[in-house]
Amino acid sequence: MAQVLTTDAVLNCGHGKIAVSSSAALHVSGNPVLLQGDFATAKFACANSTPPGPCNAFAAFTAGVSTVLKVNGQPVMLASAKALIAPKGDLVVTSPGQTILDAK
Numbered sequence: 001m002a003q004v005l006t007t008d009a010v011l012n013c014g015h016g017k018i019a020v021s022s023s024a025a026l027h028v029s030g031n032p033v034l035l036q037g038d039f040a041t042a043k044f045a046c047a048n049s050t051p052p053g054p055c056n057a058f059a060a061f062t063a064g065v066s067t068v069l070k071v072n073g074q075p076v077m078l079a080s081a082k083a084l085i086a087p088k089g090d091l092v093v094t095s096p097g098q099t100i101l102d103a104k
C-alpha cells in the first residue's frame with residue numbers, strides 16, 4: 001500500500017518542481033487526487049541546463065500506478081510512483097500531499 005497523490009503533492013524531476021493539475025471527482029484533504037492521465041499535461045520547472053536540456057514530458061511509469069483504485073476510468077497515482085521523464089529525468093515524490101488514503 002502507498003499513499004495516494006493529490007494536487008498538493010510535492011513532485012520533482014531531479015532538477016526542479018513538477019506541477020500536475022487534476023479535476024478528479026475524488027478529493028482527499030480538500031484536493032483532487034492525481035490520475036495517470038493528468039501527468040500528460042504536467043508543468044516542469046526544470047533547471048537542467050546541460051544537454052539534452054530541461055525535462056518537458058513524462059515518458060513512462062515503471063511503478064506507482066494503482067491497480068485497484070480508478071476515477072473516471074483512470075488509475076490513481078501513488079507515492080511509490082517511479083517514472084522516466086523526457087529528455088533526461090526521473091520522478092521524485094517528496095510528499096504525497098495527504099496522509100489518510102492509501103491504495104495499491
Ligand SMILES: [Zn+2]
Pocket residue numbers: 013014015016046047048054055088089
Ligand atoms: Zn529536470
